[in-house]
Each structure stands twice: as structure tokens, then as C-alpha cells.
Amino acid sequence: MPNRNKTRWYVPLCAATLCGALTLTGATADEFTQADLERWKTQYNIVVAKGENLFHGGLQNKNTVSCDQCHPNASNTHPETYPKFQQQLGRVAELWEMINWCIMNPLESQPLAADDAKMIALQAYIKQERRGVKLDPGRH
Amino acid sequence: MSNMNRRRFLKTGGAVLAASSLPLSLVEVAFGKSGPEDFSFAYLSDSHITQIKGKEFVRNWDRGLIRAVAETNLLDPKPDFVFYGGDIAQLGKPEEIDHGLEILSGLRYDKVHYVMGEHDYYLDLGEHWRKRLGPDHYSFDHKGVHFVVLNSILTFDDWTHKDWRSPMQRMKAMARLDNPKGSPFMVGEKQREWLKQDLGKVDKTTPVVVFSHSPIQKIYKGWNFWTDDAEQVQALLKPFKKVTVLYGHVHQIQYNQIGNISFNSAMATAWPWPYPVSFTQKASYLPKLTVAMNRADPFFERDATGWQFVNMTTGRVDVHYVLPDNENRVVAFDEKLGHPVDTRYQPLTKRIAPQTHY
Numbered sequence: 416m417p418n419r420n421k422t423r424w425y426v427p428l429c430a431a432t433l434c435g436a437l438t439l440t441g442a443t444a445d446e447f448t449q450a451d452l453e454r455w456k457t458q459y460n461i462v463v464a465k466g467e468n469l470f471h472g473g474l475q476n477k478n479t480v481s482c483d484q485c486h487p488n489a490s491n492t493h494p495e496t497y498p499k500f501q502q503q504l505g506r507v508a509e510l511w512e513m514i515n516w517c518i519m520n521p522l523e524s525q526p527l528a529a530d531d532a533k534m535i536a537l538q539a540y541i542k543q544e545r546r547g548v549k550l551d552p553g554r555h
Numbered sequence: 556m557s558n559m560n561r562r563r564f565l566k567t568g569g570a571v572l573a574a575s576s577l578p579l580s581l582v583e584v585a586f587g588k589s590g591p592e593d594f595s596f597a598y599l600s601d602s603h604i605t606q607i608k609g610k611e612f613v614r615n616w617d618r619g620l621i622r623a624v625a626e627t628n629l630l631d632p633k634p635d636f637v638f639y640g641g642d643i644a645q646l647g648k649p650e651e652i653d654h655g656l657e658i659l660s661g662l663r664y665d666k667v668h669y670v671m672g673e674h675d676y677y678l679d680l681g682e683h684w685r686k687r688l689g690p691d692h693y694s695f696d697h698k699g700v701h702f703v704v705l706n707s708i709l710t711f712d713d714w715t716h717k718d719w720r721s722p723m724q725r726m727k728a729m730a731r732l733d734n735p736k737g738s739p740f741m742v743g744e745k746q747r748e749w750l751k752q753d754l755g756k757v758d759k760t761t762p763v764v765v766f767s768h769s770p771i772q773k774i775y776k777g778w779n780f781w782t783d784d785a786e787q788v789q790a791l792l793k794p795f796k797k798v799t800v801l802y803g804h805v806h807q808i809q810y811n812q813i814g815n816i817s818f819n820s821a822m823a824t825a826w827p828w829p830y831p832v833s834f835t836q837k838a839s840y841l842p843k844l845t846v847a848m849n850r851a852d853p854f855f856e857r858d859a860t861g862w863q864f865v866n867m868t869t870g871r872v873d874v875h876y877v878l879p880d881n882e883n884r885v886v887a888f889d890e891k892l893g894h895p896v897d898t899r900y901q902p903l904t905k906r907i908a909p910q911t912h913y
Contacts, residue, residue: 471731478613479605484826487733487778488836491829491851493913503854517853521615521826548835 459539466540469533476524482517482537489544496554510538591699591762591870597627597664598863598874600640600803601823603674604655606648615856616645617658619824623862624661626877630864635697637664640803640821641672641708641768647726649683656687672768672803673708673740673779678726680715681706692746694753700762700867703753707742707767707782707802714738732778732828739776740769741783750791762797762870770802772811772818775831775839780805792816797870799888807859808876810886811842812894818842819874819886819895827851827859830912846897848876848884849909855880 465473470489472481486492497510504512511534515526527534602620605613627637639659644651652675659667671691675684681691691706709715710729715738719725728734742750757763765771771788774780782788792798798816806823807830830847831839841847851859857879866873872895873887885898900906 478607480613480615483731483733484603485828485851485853487828488834490831490834491912503852521853545835 462536462539463543465533466536466538466543469537470540474518474522474524474533476518476522478523480522482522485517485521489541492541492545493554494538494542494545495548495551497552499553499555502555510541514538514541591867593866593868594698595630595632595634595864595866597630597634597637598640598801598821598865599623599627599637599659599824600821600862601642601672601806601825602655602658603642603645603823603825604651604658605645606650606654612651612654613645616825617654619826619857619860620655620658621661622857622879623824624658627862627864628661628663634664634864636666636668637662638766638801639667639669640766640801641670642674642803642823643669643672643684644674646723646730647675647678647683649679652683652687668702668704668766670704670766670768670803671706671708673729674726676706676708677715677729678722692749698867700764700870701754701757703750703763703765705742705746705750705765705767705771705788707769707771708740708779708804709743709746710738710741735777737779739781739783740779742767742771742788743784747784747787747791750788754791754795757795759794760796762867763792763795763799764867764872765792765798765800767800767802769804770809770818770820771800772813772842774805774809774841775837777834777837777839778828778831780831780839789813789816799872801865801872801874808848808884808886809842809845810874810895810897811844817872817888817895819872821863822848822859822861822876822878824860824862833912844894844896846900846906847910847912848878849881849907850912852880 470482472479474481492510494510497513498507500506501508501513511529514534514537518524519526599620603616604620605616607613643655643659669688671681671684675681685691692704694701694703696702715725729737731737754763767782769779769782771782771785773782773785793815795815800816800818801821802818803821803823805820806826806828807820808822809818809820811818827848830841832841848859858881859878861876861878861881863877864875866875871888871890873885876884876886878884884900886895887898888894889896900910
């Protein structure tokens with residue numbers, strides 16, 4: 416079984432590489448400091464602020480219509496209910512698909528990829544404004 | 556709603572109202588006073604006409620106003636006049652106000668009364684609006700009812716005249732509904748003094764109808780569903796037997812009763828706004844009386860937008876909400892209960908799921 420031999424070599428090599436990388440950065444997977452937490456929170460807040468800006472006219476769409484015109488404070492977006500059956504699409508959809516629906520229709524612009532940094536920022540802002548509301552996927 | 560349906564609706568509604576108002580008319584006659592005549596007027600609001608560039612405007616908002624104007628022209632019997640509740644423009648530009656007024660010029664009515672909205676005001680402090688439409692506060696009498704128009708979207712001078720980079724920066728700051736650095740609306744001392752003088756000449760039994768852009772009551776400050784000096788304005792209206800405040804700004808169905816004053820909102824022709832309860836980070840105070848409009852379905856462009864016609868029967872108001880892609884609603888003053896009610900959905904048992912906002 417030639418494959419088994421290959422695997423046997425691959426695993427120790429891979430482990431050795433990982434160990435080397437971890438030693439170099441000094442990181443231990445299950446430990447983090449207060450400084451780490453603060454940095455991560457700062458990074459998150461930067462993305463939320465970017466999302467807030469995009470939500471309030473920062474998408475540069477030609478017709479100038481912005482998300483907040485219908486959704487002040489990102490209200491009436493119900494991020495906690497996704498994924499859910501979206502009756503207008505006839506299938507279960509995720510929040511980012513509905514954001515794209517708004518970008519394509521009232522905003523008359525081009526959709527964003529699911530992993531586009533702008534799409535992630537928009538969702539960060541929407542969820543930040545809805546913080547504390549319990550998850551309720553599937554709710555209409 | 557088709558024209559035939561509306562005719563039928565109006566005729567039936569009128570007959571029911573005439574019958575129910577009969578005893579009250581008799582009481583007024585017994586006191587030796589002739590009551591106000593019944594009449595109706597149309598009520599459009601919040602079109603937010605938006606210039607993209609040159610002669611290009613946002614199609615969606617144009618369509619809302621065009622449709623409302625066309626349907627208002629079909630009303631039969633024809634209302635006596637039209638009220639416009641404010642926010643013709645989105646960013647107060649002369650081009651937006653002019654384009655909106657061009658669409659509104661399609662109204663086949665002798666008189667259209669206009670209320671100033673914040674989107675009409677904060678670019679040039681209302682200069683172009685006043686040039687086209689005249690004063691932003693005044694009163695008039697019509698068939699025994701005293702009408703008052705107020706500019707309720709003023710704010711602190713310090714905010715209006717602070718060190719803005721440009722008038723457009725100020726306009727955009729106020730146009731952003733959820734701006735944490737916004738400023739509360741108010742009627743202001745000068746207009747309140749004028750109102751006091753104006754109402755001083757009016758008999759206390761005369762029905763009074765006040766038009767403002769913002770609600771002259773406090774619902775949610777964060778979005779200016781709010782007038783900061785609401786209580787002081789309400790105090791001036793208190794001596795009158797029948798008072799109704801009609802307002803725009805909120806893009807949704809709201810109604811309330813505070814003492815002698817009934818409140819009714821107008822729908823927007825442009826887009827709907829969420830009820831403040833759906834912003835969960837802050838407390839808000841939607842009147843308990845209000846049965847909410849249905850949650851909007853964004854896939855229907857005109858859903859949860861609309862316009863109104865208003866029947867004035869013995870000095871009280873019945874607001875008929877004309878709601879495209881939705882069932883129409885009627886909010887009418889109930890003489891027995893002493894406040895406005897939704898004629899179909901007011902009892903808790905009659906509410907439907909789409910009226911739940913969260």
C-alpha cells in the first residue's frame with residue numbers, strides 16, 4: 416500500500432513544520448493575554464466602523480441610495496433569524512444574500528462576494544447593532 | 556385599490572359616518588351653534604426626491620410620488636384640498652424641490668398646503684422652499700375648522716450654526732436619521748408665541764387641526780420621532796374641545812390620544828421606516844393605541860409606502876391609508892372611546908402576525 420508510506424512521512428514532516436512555526440512566534444494555542452483581547456476587539460471595532468460607513472452611503476453606488484435610509488441603526492434586518500426560509504426566494508437564505516438583494520435592487524448596484532471584506536464589514540455592523548438579541552434561526 | 560373600489564369605499568364609509576355622527580350634530584344644534592361641515596382632504600408626505608446628477612433622479616422615489624398624485628386625482632368625491640406633510644427633497648437641493656413640485660403640479664386641485672420637512676430645510680435653511688411655497692407657518696379656516704401649519708423641524712441655534720464645513724455637511728448630518736450627533740426637532744419659542752396669538756382669536760369649540768412634520772409628541776428621540784417642546788405646544792392646544800395633530804416624518808402608521816389631542820401620522824410615498832421597537836439598544840415609546848402597519852416586504856417596491864385621504868366629520872378626523880400592495884387601513888376617531896381606533900384591527904383578537912415588529 417504505497418499511500419500509507421507517503422502518509423507516514425507526511426505527518427511527521429507536517430508536525431515538525433508546525434512546531435517550528437509555533438516556536439518562532441512564541442504562541443501557545445490555548446493561551447492569550449489581556450493585550451491580545453484588546454487587540455482583537457480593536458480589530459473588530461475597526462471592521463464595525465467600516466461597516467457603519469458602508470451602510471451609510473459608503474458603498475459608492477451610483478444612485479446614492481443607502482442602506483440606512485430604510486434601516487436606521489440597521490433595524491428591521493433581523494440578523495439573528497438567519498438562515499431562514501425567504502419566501503420571496505422560495506428557499507432558505509443567509510443574511511449576506513439578502514444584503515446583496517438590497518445592493519442590487521434599491522441601491523441598483525453590483526452584488527458583493529460572500530467573503531468580500533465589505534460584505535463582512537456590513538454584517539459586523541448589522542450584528543453589532545443587534546447585539547444581545549438571542550439567536551433564533553428560521554424565525555420569520 | 557381600483558377607482559371603482561375606492562368610490563364604493565368612500566360612499567359606504569361616508570354613509571356609516573353620517574349615521575353615527577347624527578346625535579352629536581343634534582346636540583350642537585341644541586346649543587345654538589352650527590357645527591363644522593363635513594369635508595375631506597388628501598394628505599401626501601415624505602417623497603424624498605433624490606437627485607443623482609443633472610436631470611437624473613432616483614426612480615423608485617419618483618415613482619412613489621407620481622403614483623400618489625395620480626391616485627389622488629381619481630378620488631371621488633373630490634376632496635377640498637391637498638396637504639403635503641414635508642420632505643419633498645432628500646438633500647434639500649433646489650433641483651430636488653423643483654423636481655418634486657413639478658410632479659406635484661400634476662395634482663388637479665386648486666390648493667395644496669405644504670409643511671416644511673428637515674430634508675427641505677437644512678441645506679439653505681428653507682430659503683428655496685419658502686421662495687417656491689411661501690411661509691412655513693400660518694393658519695386658515697375652512698368650513699368651520701381652524702387649520703394651523705407649523706414648522707416643527709427647527710433645532711438649537713448652536714447646532715444649526717455650528718462650524719460646518721459646508722451647508723451640505725449640515726444637511727447630510729440631519730438627513731441621517733440615526734445620526735448619534737443629530738439634534739432634536741422643535742417648534743421653538745418664536746413660533747409658539749405666534750401660535751398662542753393665533754389660537755387666541757379662535758373660539759374654543761372650533762375644531763383645530765395642526766399640521767407638522769414631526770410628531771408633536773415624544774416617541775423616540777434617536778430618530779427624531781419627537782418634538783422637544785411637544786408639551787409646550789400641547790399646552791397651547793389644551794383649551795380646545797377638538798384638536799387633531801397630523802404629521803409626517805415617521806413613514807409609518809401611528810396614532811395616539813393625549814388628553815383632548817388626537818394624533819395621526821402619514822405614510823411616506825418613498826419608503827417605510829421600521830418601528831423604533833425594532834432597534835433593541837434603546838427604549839422607545841410607541842403609543843399603545845397604535846396598531847402597527849404590516850412589516851414591509853422589500854421585494855415589492857411600493858409595499859409599506861402609501862398616502863392618505865382624510866374625512867373631517869363634525870370636526871373629527873378619519874384617516875384612510877391607501878397602501879399599495881397591501882390592504883388599506885382606516886384609523887377613525889371613536890366618539891364613545893374618545894380616541895382614534897383602527898376600524899378593523901383595534902381589538903387585540905383582531906391583530907394579525909405581520910403587524911408584529913421586533
